[in-house]
Amino acid sequence: MDWFEQSLVRLVKSPHKAWLETLPRQLHDFLSKPHGDFRKWQRVLKQLPDINTEQQPTASLGDTVGIGPAELASDSDRARMRGLLKQLQPWRKGPFELFGLNIDTEWRSDWKWQRVAPHLDSLSGQQVLDVGCGSGYHLWRMLEAGAEDVWGVDPGELFLTQFQAIKQYMPASIADRAHFFPVGIEAMPELKSFDTVFSMGVLYHRRSPLEFLQQLKGLLKAGGQLVLETIVVAGDETTVMMPGERYAQMRNVWFLPSAKALAVWMQRLGFKDIKVVDHNVTSLDEQRSTDWMQGESLKDFLDADDPSLTVEGYQAPIRAILTARV
Secondary structure, three states: OHHHHHHHHHHHOOOOHHHHHOHHHHHHHHHHOOOOOHHHHHHHHHHOOOOOOOOOOEEEEOOOEEEEOHHHOOHHHHHHHHHHHHHHOOOOEEOEEEOOEEEOOOEEHHHHHHHHHHHOOOOOOOEEEEEOOOOOHHHHHHHHOOOOEEEEEOOOHHHHHHHHHHHOOOOHHHHOOEEEEOOOHHHOOOOOOEEEEEEEOOHHHOOOHHHHHHHHHOOEEEEEEEEEEEEEEOOOOOOEEOOOOOEOOEOOOOOEEEHHHHHHHHHHOOOEEEEEEEEEEOOOOOEOOEOOEOOOOHHHHEOOOOOOEEOOOOEOOEEEEEEEEO
């Protein structure tokens, strides 16, 4: 439990301590039955160079989440770090920079944050949860925005490993306030304790989107804010599309409502002050293949002759951001 010990101690003193009724057992089960590559990924982390010997690193939590300065690492340190971290591909959410080594991720997640940030309440002093946090890029941005503690949940073992790779170099004053647990939202109790809950890029993967929205609602304290980002389609309050076996080459896409229909769903579930604050067509510059994610990306999922359509003939991805209160 070494990976989670500090976070569990922090949880004891937090408003979410009821989570301790279920979480330790779930973490024990996770560690006792790891994914086939998880042990290999752990070994990668242990081999990363220890470069914090004489001077503590500094962190920049801006558009590129960076740790430096570059002078703390030698060229051989960077070469070793690059070779090891490349074993943790694909790197999807970022970008990151470690002592001059740039990790150019598939997604320019900073662009999403730039769309989200103007519509947030102040996160200063808040307890913030990110459901489906991926590699944790946005957790660092939430700390930059003033959050007291950020809690990420995502069952992806590779994402957890990537998060730990960044966290282990972070100054303790920052790292001790960032937490990642490899569980899904369905394994969480109804805590009603978070000031702000984020869910970005998850809703369309859920077979029961209304149940998922209800679960998000159950994690917020009274007056708390939900920030929801998801793929939508054009249409009115009654428009919902259920694609066939694949959408943009993704197998696990279930329901794609219009932003207006999604707002109706949220209203029916008891959310208040619902606002559609952003509507954005995903560009080929925001999601693309890189040296750190060498597989297919958005351009491969769109019709080569008409990029307004997916390869299956559906409307190309539009992403909306909605905010609401409980």
